[in-house]
Amino acid sequence: MNSFNWDTSFLVDFNLHTGFSETAQVTKRQLSQMKDMFSDKPAVHSILEKDDPVIYEFYELGAPEEAGHLSFGTTILHPGIIGEEYYMTKGHFHTILDTAEVYYTLKGEGYMVMENPEGDTLEMPLRPGEAIYVPKRYAHRSVNTGREPLIMFFTFGADSGHDYGTIETKGYHKLILEKDGRPAIVDNPHWR
Numbered sequence: 001m002n003s004f005n006w007d008t009s010f011l012v013d014f015n016l017h018t019g020f021s022e023t024a025q026v027t028k029r030q031l032s033q034m035k036d037m038f039s040d041k042p043a044v045h046s047i048l049e050k051d052d053p054v055i056y057e058f059y060e061l062g063a064p065e066e067a068g069h070l071s072f073g074t075t076i077l078h079p080g081i082i083g084e085e086y087y088m089t090k091g092h093f094h095t096i097l098d099t100a101e102v103y104y105t106l107k108g109e110g111y112m113v114m115e116n117p118e119g120d121t122l123e124m125p126l127r128p129g130e131a132i133y134v135p136k137r138y139a140h141r142s143v144n145t146g147r148e149p150l151i152m153f154f155t156f157g158a159d160s161g162h163d164y165g166t167i168e169t170k171g172y173h174k175l176i177l178e179k180d181g182r183p184a185i186v187d188n189p190h191w192r
Contacts, residue, residue, distance in 0.1 A: 019151040053078070071155065087143070104152060
């Protein structure tokens with residue numbers, strides 16, 4: 001647990017080139033923790049027989065989950081492909097559905113894949129020096145379509161919570177696959 005005084009200002013380090021922090025807490029997501037999120041199950045199984053790569057990691061301050069506070073940190077999404085599908089984050093809705101989130105791309109390239117409970121979808125490119133505003137009510141997932149880590153800074157209301165279960169159960173309507181060496185947005189044949 002961080003020893004910050006939440007009633008005063010404080011500084012936290014985030015390296016703008018690597019996304020790493022000496023101060024914030026790190027969480028790592030390996031392929032074994034995300035094996036059901038990728039559409040090509042035989043490719044996942046084949047990789048896990050030999051290795052369990054880290055797909056992404058994030059450094060989060062861990063602010064109190066109370067109204068009025070902001071959670072923030074960095075996500076480092078590593079480059080890679082499982083079958084034809086690029087490495088991605090698990091993705092989530094916020095438990096308080098009327099919560100927006102902001103992502104600022106520091107390095108790398110990719111897509112933010114978004115959808116609301118009614119099935120409306122958005123896929124927006126992630127490029128260095130650009131911020132993406134994820135609207136309230138939209139689940140969101142980052143996808144790394146480049147050959148280097150995709151590094152982003154994020155912030156959202158600390159009391160909003162995370163609902164990973166809906167995405168783990170249903171998936172997303174859209175997938176980002178590599179086709180002919182380029183990203184392609186396709187319908188998810190396994191969407192439930």
